[in-house]
Amino acid sequence: MAERTARQPELAFYILKEHLPPMTKIPESALQALRAVADPKSILPEDAWAPHLEEWRGRWPGETPLVLAPGSTEELSRIMAAAYAHGVAVVPQGGNTGLVGGGAAKGEVIITTKRLRKVRDVSPEGFTMTLEAGITLQEAQQEAEKADRLFPLSIGAEGTANIGGVLSTNAGGVHVLRYGNARDLALGLEVVLPDGRIWEGLNALRKNNTGYDLKHLFIGGEGTLGIITAAVLKLYPRPKDHVTAFLAVPSPEHAVKLLSMAQDRSGGQLGSFELMNAGTVDLVLEHFPDLPRPVKERAPWYVLMEFASGQKGILAQVAGGILENAFEEGLVSDGTIATSEAQARALWTIRHNASEAMKNDPSPCVKCDVSVPIASIPAFLRRADETVHGMEPGARIIAFGHMGDGNIHYDILGPKDGPHDAWRARMTDFEHSIHDVVVEFGGSISAEHGIGQLKRDELAERKSPVEMDLMRAIKHAIDPKGLMNPGKLLG
Amino acid sequence: MAERTARQPELAFYILKEHLPPMTKIPESALQALRAVADPKSILPEDAWAPHLEEWRGRWPGETPLVLAPGSTEELSRIMAAAYAHGVAVVPQGGNTGLVGGGAAKGEVIITTKRLRKVRDVSPEGFTMTLEAGITLQEAQQEAEKADRLFPLSIGAEGTANIGGVLSTNAGGVHVLRYGNARDLALGLEVVLPDGRIWEGLNALRKNNTGYDLKHLFIGGEGTLGIITAAVLKLYPRPKDHVTAFLAVPSPEHAVKLLSMAQDRSGGQLGSFELMNAGTVDLVLEHFPDLPRPVKERAPWYVLMEFASGQKGILAQVAGGILENAFEEGLVSDGTIATSEAQARALWTIRHNASEAMKNDPSPCVKCDVSVPIASIPAFLRRADETVHGMEPGARIIAFGHMGDGNIHYDILGPKDGPHDAWRARMTDFEHSIHDVVVEFGGSISAEHGIGQLKRDELAERKSPVEMDLMRAIKHAIDPKGLMNPGKLLG
Structure with a gap:
């Protein structure tokens, strides 16, 4: 990349x-x-x-x-x-x-961990594979594919990110709605502890009630408790058929209803459900003028949804029924259903180019990687927009994300005409104001990207003292000398 | 009950x-x-x-x-x-x-926790509900149903077991293959800690990377770290259609292949996959002679499988194709597909009556609730059978369970003619010998039921010293005075 x-x-x-x-x-x-x-x-x-x-x-x-x-x-x-x-x-x-x-x-x-590169085991019948930490996410997907299976974790950096890293940070990505985060895809771990001892937790069991489930501390622990050296990962059947649709929706409320209806009627065959505001699609089309306009008229909100099925031939009928119903109920005002693989890719390109479009814009961007309960997304977006426009009427809001997971990338570009320096000085204020709204709705100030150094101090301010105490007690119990990745997550 | x-x-x-x-x-x-x-x-x-x-x-x-x-x-x-x-x-x-x-x-x-009885929230659109710990599992299922949603956790004791208990013990049950264990169904928890402080971890977020995921310590912690008082639980679309089949299979190897093929071809619409040996079905039919014989000829192994779909009308075709293919490939030698709700229930009754049949038998029963990686089930069963018959040729092996989760209830009845006292004296030996085989295959000595007092000492013997140290360090960090459920799990 x-x-x-x-x-x-x-x-x-x-x-x-x-x-x-x-x-x-x-x-x-x-x-x-x-x-x-x-x-x-x-x-x-x-x-x-x-x-x-x-x-x-x-x-x-x-x-x-x-x-x-x-x-x-x-x-x-x-x-x-x-x-x-x-x-x-x-x-x-x-x-x-x-x-x-x-x-x-x-x-x-x-x-x-880049030299820990062994594929220790692939079991297509057991729907598992055991990989060492230094294998990249893309290589992991390829190993699964060779065994006619799917390893569903997929993120932008998959060509470089490795298994140890995606587990230590509990990576998310575009297939969380159906398959969960990295955390949900690991059955067992091997970890080297701060004192050098090896925890052999590398089991391939789907049921195991023998004490505290230690793997969940190291997954998402950001390397502050030990170093993950290998993992048993879950595999899934490969989908045989996809239906991709780019839809115009009147409001986030309509999108929530559409999501709920599509999940219910497809019986869990909804793979992705991405929401974008008009600002996102406008910006992408401005910076990538060759991309096709996905729907005829500009709409206030858009949904990119993808169904995936294990059976060939049945999906078009199911997805068609759902979309027909959505039009009838007024949840959707216009839309394009991809009739080819190439068309599906083109629709996804609009969504995937959101970050690139922001990068190309001369104004620096405030990026908030947040989540709220799905049903609260409409109210959250309304309140967040009011907050931003109350602070700066000319600010451009680029809101998009994995709505099916409650995860919104709520980003803010400064006014089109600048000045950029004055805007830059206010970026932290905007970020904190959005986080205030997130917390009000019971949300998370870091849905996907973790804490690291960037949000360490804010974490301590936002979490309850009880939760911070619990986390520090665990850190001290497992890394009593404080030698593992100091200054990150907890400090 | x-x-x-x-x-x-x-x-x-x-x-x-x-x-x-x-x-x-x-x-x-x-x-x-x-x-x-x-x-x-x-x-x-x-x-x-x-x-x-x-x-x-x-x-x-x-x-x-x-x-x-x-x-x-x-x-x-x-x-x-x-x-x-x-x-x-x-x-x-x-x-x-x-x-x-x-x-x-x-x-x-x-x-x-039986008086903590509030339904705090039900969000059909967010696919979540927030319940207090004292609500029974059956009531939880009913709350979900009222909102036209499914709460998929289902165990035999669901009329009495409550939410706090099923989470503290990470209960499993018959729908784990598709929906996971209790652990996988909780988004957030509220917990009273050993010193009386309340951890407010009651979020409804599907993505949240802000530090250690503490809920996974309390889930399956068997009340040794704190008391769960409320939980945000995941809801699912209600299945609209089922296909249930009772099949004769030549061997566990064939069953593993059938499971793999059915998962792959149904695209994740397989809800249950239960394996039973001939001994199980023989014993059930002996104690419940009014039950219909599920297949014409006695077979060495049986599979009870159930597909569930979110769409009406499509499933019969999918399941039919899979079963036809299974017959052609010789994975299945005979079978019954339920053509009505009543017939499906009758097929399930055979499986559900296994425990009851053992209870009715005059011989006391050694019960091993174990799991191994799915692909290892055939080899595990062969080795376990050899072990038992090497120790006592007349012992009756009742092996059945949730094969799709790698979870086998491997139970042993003494020889039909007794004497029961001599058999009773050897029960622990049999249990330990089976557990030895389980460990050899990388399995778990407690798949569903937990450790409590019963397996506490054995846990300390079977787990690595590193894992026991980690668990004790966490116990001490969260319950420094050792006041929470002493003598259980870790002792």
């Missing part, structure tokens, strides 16, 4: 948010102890450090005295035991594609 | 397994402190204690100085704060239908 290496100068703003405390320099003797237990191949030469010190958009530039890339769980175990013995703090890294600075080092030793 | 109150004298054996250490008597002043913060209505009179001291099969007779049934989360919070201040140990109870002695008291104060 080309944009991976491009820096966005307008985002330099975020670099000013300095979250990590300055580290005490790690003594050379301690580093030597780590090198001593590592395979020489695992010690990266300095000229290979750059990708581990750079965040892909240029935020959070890193600093480290040592980058290790162990080739096996056992080797990582030895390294972590040495780090624990010498009090050396470590930052685990997956594909380094995160958006919240969770993998940035500030003097810690970086440990990348 | 009539059998709820019947005692089974042959199971008195288990009472000899005395797991709980004798408690120090709780001083009257401490009990008085708890009574002082409780609503008078919440203090159960002694003549109402019996159901809280009796396990439904007569195992683990209880002992307590006080039974409290708080009417609100706030009241429970006050009670727990007082218990914490005075070092009073408590045993939380849901519907008291568990099978492993997790709710039995040995001198602790019993706290039942």
Whole structure:
């Protein structure tokens, strides 16, 4: 992906948010102890450090005295035991594609899982596969496909993000509505703990009531409790048929009704349900003028929905019935149903180009990755829009997202004519104001992207003291020396 | 359920397994402190204690100085704060239908959630409902139905088991294949912690990456970390059509292939997939001679499968195609497809009467509630059968269960002609030998029923020291005084 290496100068703003405390320099003797237990191949030469010190958009530039890339769980175990013995703090890294600075080092030793590359097992009949952490998400999808199965997790960075990373951050993506988040797709884990011991939780069981379900601490734990080295992942039957439709809807209320009706009538064959406001589609068509207009008349809101079925030939009838019903009930005013794979891709391109269009716009963008209960989405959007326009009538609201999961990317571009500097200075205010509305509706200030450094302080402010205490108690119980990814998530 | 109150004298054996250490008597002043913060209505009179001291099969007779049934989360919070201040140990109870002695008291104060009865919210459009812990599972299903939605959790004890209990034990049941365990059906929780503080984790979000996912510690935590007082539960569209078939299959290998093919071709519309060995069906037909023989010829193995669809009218064609294909490929040798609701129920009755048939048999029964990876089920069953018949050629193996979840109820009746006492003395040996085989195949010694007292010591022997240490560290972090359900799960 080309944009991976491009820096966005307008985002330099975020670099000013300095979250990590300055580290005490790690003594050379301690580093030597780590090198001593590592395979020489695992010690990266300095000229290979750059990708581990750079965040892909240029935020959070890193600093480290040592980058290790162990080739096996056992080797990582030895390294972590040495780090624990010498009090050396470590930052685990997956594909380094995160958006919240969770993998940035500030003097810690970086440990990348990129050389843990074994496919340990694929069981088409058991609908599972066991992969090591360094396999990329795209490779994981391909392994499943080779076995005529689906591994449904899919995110923009899938070519680079790896299994260890997507589990540590509980990645979401476009198929959550039907298959759940990364958390829901893991049956078992292997984890190297802060003191170097290996937790062998690598079971392929769909039912197992033998004590606390520890895997859910490491999944979404952002590397603050241990390093995931392998996972047993769930596989699914591959869908045999798709129906994709781009629809104009009068309001988010209508979209909620449409979602509910489509879920009910399709019996769970709804794969995606994406909401976009007019601003989103206008912006995409402005920046990508060659894209086809998806519906004849400009509408206030749009829905991109996709049904997926395990049977061939039946779906068109089911989806057709649902859409016909939606027109009759006034839930939908206009729409296009893709009649070919190519047309379906073109419809999806509009949705997928939303981020790119914002990047191309001269105004810097406030990005809020939030979720609220599905039924509250209309009220949330109304209140959020009022808040933004109350603060700045000329602000452009780009609201879109995985409505079926309650996940809205609520983004705000400054007034078309600028000035951009004045707008830039107000971006944090806008973000916090939107988060206030989110909290009012019982929502989350980070639906998909996690906390890392970016939202660490805000997390502590927004969560209840009870929840923060519980999280800190668990952190202390599992990482008593505080050596795992310090300054991230909890600080 | 009539059998709820019947005692089974042959199971008195288990009472000899005395797991709980004798408690120090709780001083009257401490009990008085708890009574002082409780609503008078919440203090159960002694003549109402019996159901809280009796396990439904007569195992683990209880002992307590006080039974409290708080009417609100706030009241429970006050009670727990007082218990914490005075070092009073408590045993939380849901519907008291568990099978492993997790709710039995040995001198602790019993706290039942049965008076936490509010339906806080039902959102058909958001596909969620928020219920307090004391609502029974059956009532929860009915609440969902009133909103034209499905709450899919279904277990034998659903008329008595309550939401707090099914979540604390991560109940499974007959619909796990499609909808997951209790754990998978909860979006958020409200929990009173050991020190009386309330964790407000009651969100209705499908995506939320803001720190450790704490709910998964309390779900399946068997009341050792806190008391669940309310939950946001996921709802699903109600299925509109079913196809039920009872099939003769040549072997478990054939059943695995059939399962895989049916899942793939139905696109996830397989709701249940139950395997039974010949011994199971023979025993049921012996004890219930009025039941119809499901297939003409006795077969070595049987599968009961059910498809469920959100659309009317399409399913028969899909299921028909799958079954036709299964016959052609030799996966199935004979079968009955239900042509009416009544016939479907009759087919299910054979499966549902397995436990009842074992109870009616004069020989006591070794019951192993185990799971293994689905693809390993055939090899597991072969090895387990060899093990049992190597130990006792006349033993009768009743193997059945939720094959789609890898969950087998592997039960063993003594030789038909007895003697029962000699058999009874060997039951633990048989159980441990089966568990050895389970562990060899990477399986679980408690798929559905949990650990409680019954398997506490065995858990510590079977789990790795690393996993036990992690669990103990978490227990200590959240319940530092060890007051929550002592002697259960971890001891």
